[in-house]
Amino acid sequence: MRILSGIQPTGLPHLGNYFGMMKSAIELQEKGEALYFIADLHALTTVRDAEALRHNTREIAIDFLACGLDPKKACLFRQSDITCIPELSWILSTVTPMGLLERCHSYKDKLAKGLHASLGLFSYPVLMAADILAYDSDVVPVGRDQKQHLEVTRDIAVKINELYGDIFKLPQSMIRDESAAIPGTDGAKMSKSYGNTVELFLEEAPLRKKIMAIQTDSTPVESPKPVEGSAILGIYRHVASSTDYADMETDFLAGGKGYGDFKKRLFAGVWEYFAPMRAERVRIASDPGEVDHILNEGAKRATEIAAPVMDRLRKAIGLR
Numbered sequence: 001m002r003i004l005s006g007i008q009p010t011g012l013p014h015l016g017n018y019f020g021m022m023k024s025a026i027e028l029q030e031k032g033e034a035l036y037f038i039a040d041l042h043a044l045t046t047v048r049d050a051e052a053l054r055h056n057t058r059e060i061a062i063d064f065l066a067c068g069l070d071p072k073k074a075c076l077f078r079q080s081d082i083t084c085i086p087e088l089s090w091i092l093s094t095v096t097p098m099g100l101l102e103r104c105h106s107y108k109d110k111l112a113k114g115l116h117a118s119l120g121l122f123s124y125p126v127l128m129a130a131d132i133l134a135y136d137s138d139v140v141p142v143g144r145d146q147k148q149h150l151e152v153t154r155d156i157a158v159k160i161n162e163l164y165g166d167i168f169k170l171p172q173s174m175i176r177d178e179s180a181a182i183p184g185t186d187g188a189k190m191s192k193s194y195g196n197t198v199e200l201f202l203e204e205a206p207l208r209k210k211i212m213a214i215q216t217d218s219t220p221v222e223s224p225k226p227v228e229g230s231a232i233l234g235i236y237r238h239v240a241s242s243t244d245y246a247d248m249e250t251d252f253l254a255g256g257k258g259y260g261d262f263k264k265r266l267f268a269g270v271w272e273y274f275a276p277m278r279a280e281r282v283r284i285a286s287d288p289g290e291v292d293h294i295l296n297e298g299a300k301r302a303t304e305i306a307a308p309v310m311d312r313l314r315k316a317i318g319l320r
Helices: 015-028 050-066 084-093 098-102 105-112 124-133 144-164 204-212 231-239 242-254 259-273 275-285 288-317
Strands: 002-007 033-038 074-078 139-142 172-175
Touching: 002 015, 002 124, 015 033, 015 050, 015 139, 015 231, 033 050, 033 288, 050 074, 050 275, 050 288, 074 288, 084 124, 084 288, 098 144, 105 124, 105 144, 124 144, 139 144, 144 172, 144 288, 204 259, 231 242, 231 259, 242 259, 259 275, 275 288
Parallel strands: 002 033, 002 139, 033 074, 139 172
Antiparallel strands: none
């Protein structure tokens, strides 16, 4: 089973990225042939600072490795290092109906958030399809908000196969556990686009400051605190033991403690949970050459996998 997943370097990885994608990706490296790419081409729709894009791409690679990705078990690479991807995206775009893309809710959602209506943003699902189809992917873990894009991928693959024969494998979706969603500092889903993130490897003081700034209601100290929709509890349940989480929930309902106390406990939980990964990150970051080697070897492997797929496609459509 070949597993494919990607993450955009639009900012530094945060708790939502870890529990929503990275943690499950690391677990899946034990269950099949895993290919994980850093989607720097996708990020061009929003990131206009070249140095920031390079920096974020590298930081994501280091963070992934620090969190447990094993380059002996999983292939980690930069999307832009696979030179056939833009070519494949163009080929796919020649058979993709406009109506298929016009129905994609992600494009409409991004416009509603104020993003510029570029061709790249509109055709994002076609580039995503190229990422998936280039490697004969069997399974693609996605959140429910990305499931439609995988359906678009399958539709495009079917179109190519109908026109030119059995070229592409049809990938299956693996819907990520929605319970892994992490609330941000404002209570909404943690997202770089909302500016409500808590980054994975902040230094102690900035991390404490972010957690202490989590928005709460005005319930008095002596009164019971609402459990439903609490950003504090929503994050704490991922980093605390079941006993510690139950204790905090009990204290919420009992009253007599303020939100400041709960935020301090949350900070301690986050700091302790990521302590081993933080130490590993320091070790990895101290050897830039090793990170480069891992990314370059990952790109070589991904290119080797994509080569026969591209060869049979080019031959079928009349190129080369």
